[in-house]
Amino acid sequence: MEAEQIAKMIEEKFPGEVTGTVSHAGQIGVMVKPERIRDICRFLHDDPALRMDHLADVTAVDYSSYPADKGPRFEVVYNMISTSFRHRIRLKARVSGDNPRIDTVTPVWATANWHERETYDLMGIVFNGHPDLRRILLPEDWVGHPLRKEYPLKGY
Amino acid sequence: MSPTDTVQKETVQKEITLNMGPQHPATHGVLRLVLDLQGETVVNCDPRPGYLHRGIEKWMENRTYHQIIPITDRLEYITCMNNNLGYVVAVEKLAGITVPERAQFIRTLMAELTRLSGHLVWLGTHALDIGAMTVCMYTLRERELILDLTEIVTGARQTVSYVRIGGVRNDLPRDFFDKCREFTELFPKRLEDYDTLIKQNRIWLKRTKGIGVFTAEEAVNYGLTGGTLRGSGVNYDLRKVEPYAAYDKVEFDVPLGSEGDVYDRYLVRIEEMRQSNRIIRQCLDMMQPGPITTDDPRYAIPEKVQVMQNMQNLAHQFVLMSKWVPMPKGEVYVATEAPKGELGFYIVSDGSGRPYRIKIRAPSYVHIGALPKMVTGHMVADVIACIGTIDIVLGECDR
Numbered sequence: 274m275e276a277e278q279i280a281k282m283i284e285e286k287f288p289g290e291v292t293g294t295v296s297h298a299g300q301i302g303v304m305v306k307p308e309r310i311r312d313i314c315r316f317l318h319d320d321p322a323l324r325m326d327h328l329a330d331v332t333a334v335d336y337s338s339y340p341a342d343k344g345p346r347f348e349v350v351y352n353m354i355s356t357s358f359r360h361r362i363r364l365k366a367r368v369s370g371d372n373p374r375i376d377t378v379t380p381v382w383a384t385a386n387w388h389e390r391e392t393y394d395l396m397g398i399v400f401n402g403h404p405d406l407r408r409i410l411l412p413e414d415w416v417g418h419p420l421r422k423e424y425p426l427k428g429y
Numbered sequence: 430m431s432p433t434d435t436v437q438k439e440t441v442q443k444e445i446t447l448n449m450g451p452q453h454p455a456t457h458g459v460l461r462l463v464l465d466l467q468g469e470t471v472v473n474c475d476p477r478p479g480y481l482h483r484g485i486e487k488w489m490e491n492r493t494y495h496q497i498i499p500i501t502d503r504l505e506y507i508t509c510m511n512n513n514l515g516y517v518v519a520v521e522k523l524a525g526i527t528v529p530e531r532a533q534f535i536r537t538l539m540a541e542l543t544r545l546s547g548h549l550v551w552l553g554t555h556a557l558d559i560g561a562m563t564v565c566m567y568t569l570r571e572r573e574l575i576l577d578l579t580e581i582v583t584g585a586r587q588t589v590s591y592v593r594i595g596g597v598r599n600d601l602p603r604d605f606f607d608k609c610r611e612f613t614e615l616f617p618k619r620l621e622d623y624d625t626l627i628k629q630n631r632i633w634l635k636r637t638k639g640i641g642v643f644t645a646e647e648a649v650n651y652g653l654t655g656g657t658l659r660g661s662g663v664n665y666d667l668r669k670v671e672p673y674a675a676y677d678k679v680e681f682d683v684p685l686g687s688e689g690d691v692y693d694r695y696l697v698r699i700e701e702m703r704q705s706n707r708i709i710r711q712c713l714d715m716m717q718p719g720p721i722t723t724d725d726p727r728y729a730i731p732e733k734v735q736v737m738q739n740m741q742n743l744a745h746q747f748v749l750m751s752k753w754v755p756m757p758k759g760e761v762y763v764a765t766e767a768p769k770g771e772l773g774f775y776i777v778s779d780g781s782g783r784p785y786r787i788k789i790r791a792p793s794y795v796h797i798g799a800l801p802k803m804v805t806g807h808m809v810a811d812v813i814a815c816i817g818t819i820d821i822v823l824g825e826c827d828r
Contacts, residue, residue, distance in 0.1 A: 295759075295760075297757075297759030297760055298761050326649045327649050327652065327654075329652070329764060330775060332775060334777055339779050339785060340779055359670050361762075384651050384798065384799075386798060387795065409478065411479060411482065420487055420786075
């Protein structure tokens with residue numbers, strides 16, 4: 274299935290949740306509101322016509338120093354593909370910079386557990402309902418989240 | 430009940446916590462596991478990665494697109510060519526750069542040679558961990574031949590930085606072809622030798638069959654990729670799903686397992702080596718003379734001779750090397766089939782010569798995440814077999 278069709282299916286199933294789509298080099302990113310992210314992911318995973326069973330990656334981007342960007346500071350990004358139908362889609366949800374929170378999708382894909390722990394560790398996004406939200410790559414007593422743009426490259 | 434009986438009963442019931450690593454010969458680097466044991470049975474496993482964390486993603490945000498290529502060598506340092514390729518393919522997708530056919534064949538050829546090298550290290554160390562020491566001596570001997578071939582082409586045995594945005598650094602030297610052909614004729618015989626060592630070995634079968642079982646559904650749910658996933662019988666190979674380089678022009682099969690245990694994953698990777706050998710032969714036969722870098726004047730790095738003779742080329746080379754050229758705004762996620770599994774690069778560009786954000790989807794990281802599920806309920810000795818079978822390198826996991 275084409276990525277545009279998948280974006281349309283999400284919009285039909287969850288009216289008002291999709292805030293737009295971005296497209297570059299033939300890849301489609303669907304912007305959604307963060308509140309119902311787990312329901313959307315559950316739908317993408319379970320729907321027999323979509324079957325997005327392989328969550329390739331979860332990450333976050335800090336848009337605080339992106340030129341002319343006006344949205345909330347962080348964006349949580351989900352890259353997924355269906356191993357049977359071989360179609361891809363990218364979900365993007367903006368969360369605020371003051372208290373970045375979004376629901377975990379670990380109940381949908383077990384692999385999200387470690388991706389979300391890494392995103393919490395390096396970017397400081399809190400995943401509500403995560404079973405084991407600890408730092409993973411940095412030591413337990415580390416202060417700060419290094420992938421945020423204000424974090425210095427050296428001299429720390 | 431005698432007093433000794435009571436003592437024995439208490440000893441068996443007590444759960445102990447065992448720290449394994451980060452310095453341990455069977456953890457393939459600096460992996461640390463915290464194991465909760467009931468007797469010799471693992472009841473819980475908590476991997477603690479991060480001992481090799483160098484902040485590579487942060488580092489990449491502060492380098493130009495060209496300067497990032499050597500950093501990718503330091504991810505999965507056994508098969509650096511595949512990391513170079515994965516990154517460069519993603520950048521080319523971002524900027525819409527087309528690559529000439531000869532360069533595509535060279536990339537495919539070198540990537541498959543490196544895949545063989547990576548699988549040989551895997552087979553040797555995996556067998557060594559389980560107790561079959563001889564295999565390692567043989568596989569490292571053949572790996573030496575591959576490193577020699579790599580050296581002829583790139584000048585380096587490891588950390589090659591050979592793939593360039595828009596092509597490759599230099600053409601294959603003339604003496605490479607004969608030596609490579611010689612290797613492809615020798616290698617299948619050597620694979621048979623490895624089979625005679627362990628394929629039917631009773632100890633090997635006892636240690637690998639029925640261990641670390643993942644059903645197809647579980648394997649996909651846990652994000653496993655590469656040979657680790659295909660051992661469970663899921664036909665998902667990115668060289669077929671989303672062909673890059675010249676993989677759509679060569680013929681090869683995707684071997685699949687059925688049981689999803691350590692033994693099936695071993696069989697899958699051995700067969701993958703035969704297929705890689707087949708791809709290398711086809712590349713040697715199908716390669717035609719032609720340019721090795723893109724003809725897009727914005728991204729093509731001028732040849733050295735032209736730089737020395739022409740002022741314009743000199744200036745352009747200086748710009749490319751020092752700050753690169755503005756790239757289109759946008760974002761891509763491009764995944765390639767590295768020897769360990771799906772190596773993905775998610776690149777966000779803000780239109781400058783430096784990436785705004787790069788996320789590396791490292792297969793080793795995801796595979797270690799699945800390790801607790803794999804080892805729980807097994808014996809301590811099986812943990813070693815499971816670490817071997819998920820085929821990890823900690824440089825890539827910790828980044």
